[in-house]
Amino acid sequence: ADPPAEKAALPDGFFDDKVKDAIAHNREPPKPVNIDDEFAAFQEEIEDDIEVLDQQEDEEVRKKVEQRDEEDNEVQLDLVHRVRQLREAKEALTRKRLAEAS
8 A cells, every 4th residue: 555645544633643643644744832932922912902901991981081071061150150140139139129228
């Protein structure tokens, strides 16, 4: 029997060892994985994700602060208007009492 034909007849994944399986199927064996490099790459991805989430959270907080400031400004304007109305009413009442006392 022809050895390359025998190797090709083996099903993919026949060997648990990926290097032996690649050799059996005339493929280039996978490069060994450096766990430290993989972990460093994973940490970089996580840090990038955390940075994006922090930026999104900062933007949400900024929007909420702006919205709260707008609401506070509206309340302040309403209160200023109410104080003005009350002063005018007080002045009108004072004028009325002075007119009645005269």
